[in-house]
Amino acid sequence: MGRFGRILIKWYDKNKRNLPWRSTRDPYKIWLSEVILQQTRIEQGLNYYLRFVKRFPTVEKLAAADSDEVYKMWQGLGYYNRADNMMDTAKTIVKDFNGRFPADYNKLLSLKGIGNYTAAAIASLAFNISKPVVDGNVFRVLSRLFAIKTPINTSAGKKEFELIASKLISNHPPAEFNQALMEFGALYCKPKNPDCEKCIFIKGCIAWQKKEVISYPVKLPKRNIKKRFFYYVLIESNNGDGSFFLMKKRDKNDIWKKLYDFPLVEFSNKTEPHTALNKLLAEINLKSSKYRIVDISDNYQHQLTHQQINAVFIRIFVNKIENIEAENSILLVNKNDITNYPVSRLIERYLQDQKLI
DNA sequence: GACACGTGGCT
DNA sequence: TAGCCAAGTGT
Structure with missing residues (x-):
């Protein structure tokens, strides 16, 4: 002893x-x-x-x-x-x-x-x-x-x-x-x-x-923090059951795997929200040409261990969702059910600010 | 071995 | 403010 x-x-x-x-x-x-x-x-x-x-x-x-x-x-x-x-x-x-x-x-x-x-x-x-x-x-x-x-x-x-x-x-x-x-x-x-x-x-x-x-303790220095620029597009629409949003389950080899978020375009630099919006609409092949921008958020800075996420949320309303052709499954989530989906702190903060949860 | 992976509190 | 750090692990 x-x-x-x-x-x-x-x-x-x-x-x-x-x-x-x-x-x-x-x-x-x-x-x-x-x-x-x-x-x-x-x-x-x-x-x-x-x-x-x-x-x-x-x-x-x-x-x-x-x-x-x-x-x-x-x-x-x-x-x-x-x-x-x-x-x-x-x-x-x-x-x-x-x-x-x-x-x-x-x-x-x-x-x-x-x-x-x-x-x-x-x-x-x-x-x-x-x-x-x-x-x-x-x-x-x-x-x-x-x-x-x-x-x-x-x-x-x-x-x-x-x-x-x-x-x-x-x-x-x-x-x-x-x-x-x-x-x-x-x-x-x-x-x-x-x-x-x-x-x-x-x-x-x-x-x-x-x-x-x-x-003490002595530690070897660690690497630089990577900056990323996320542009989320919240696509809202209506059907018989009320208002819903398009959501996705993250499945790539990236942060927040298996959590849910919204259609997203990423840039390596700060970008005009409208540019991002147009790129995303083209990507998911949203046929409905009529949408209205409900809100464009300020930048949300979200610090991770090895990355700094800068996120802007663009909220749009579409009269009719016709033909979403995403490469992977997009979910239609009823407004009242969003709270049931596990999301990152970043998404949670935004949803709280928008009074969506 | 180097690096990715979250979030919140503290200075 | 920006950086550091917390009962670490997987690849």
């Missing part, structure tokens, strides 16, 4: 937050929480977790779920691929593992959406297996404590920190140690404004002694 772990766990017992997934050893719920919390703040993910547990209390229920419903519940969380992988894994657990998550790191690792971190988290938190989690918090705490300058976004860095963490965790209760280290990083050893003065490890912290706490 190392001294570091003993002090850390003692600190954790006294200072830990009361979070719902901490009061269970059910691997299903732990898995759910871990997937939701990947690259996601607790405050953002908490309600999603509670809703998922309520709607899908067991892995069997989730395995039987409808994809669109899961996506709708995931809406707003981002990294939507997680929802797909989650459903895949739920089915695998039911089908190949008799409904039980395996108490085995490598088997967990083989499941979709479960990588190094999540496999270690489930193994340790649900099954008490001594495997250290190495997440952003752990990188930060250990890099500062030992003043390690190896960039954390390299395989050498991942290896080095994992080795240190494995040594530190040994002979400690795995679940407590892992959660304690992450909790300490989240509450004290924060990226900005860390509470060094109150830190229980201040005497041993090399980065603190060198007065360079903030420069």
Whole structure:
């Protein structure tokens, strides 16, 4: 039992937050929480977790779920691929593992959406297996404590920190140690404004002694952000059942896959909305020549990790939809049903502004 | 190994 | 403001 772990766990017992997934050893719920919390703040993910547990209390229920419903519940969380992988894994657990998550790191690792971190988290938190989690918090705490300058976004860095963490965790209760280290990083050893003065490890912290706490962890710089210009055309019309809009399910290998949006033309530069509108109308071969422009929105800037989306929404009304020849299926969605379709935050914001949802 | 993949909070 | 960052994973 190392001294570091003993002090850390003692600190954790006294200072830990009361979070719902901490009061269970059910691997299903732990898995759910871990997937939701990947690259996601607790405050953002908490309600999603509670809703998922309520709607899908067991892995069997989730395995039987409808994809669109899961996506709708995931809406707003981002990294939507997680929802797909989650459903895949739920089915695998039911089908190949008799409904039980395996108490085995490598088997967990083989499941979709479960990588190094999540496999270690489930193994340790649900099954008490001594495997250290190495997440952003752990990188930060250990890099500062030992003043390690190896960039954390390299395989050498991942290896080095994992080795240190494995040594530190040994002979400690795995679940407590892992959660304690992450909790300490989240509450004290924060990226900005860390509470060094109150830190229980201040005497041993090399980065603190060198007065360079903030420069850890070291990270290789990342690439430039690509700018994209989206021109959405909301085509509204009427039929016997009232007003409807043309929508599409995104299926290309691109952002927001499997979410719904509207007919779209993209440019690499800022473009006149009318130019975009004409191009799109030609593309989908909208025969009806009579349309009226209801509204052209201001630019919506939407920031993603590697892209900046600039979107303008052009809302038009068409008397009669005659002959939509899109290369792929366009849906006629009743105005009142739009809210049932999972959409990106960008689309959601626009629809809210237009009072359409 | 490099890069794509979302969103919101903070500085 | 623009950039950074958060309980990472898949390709």
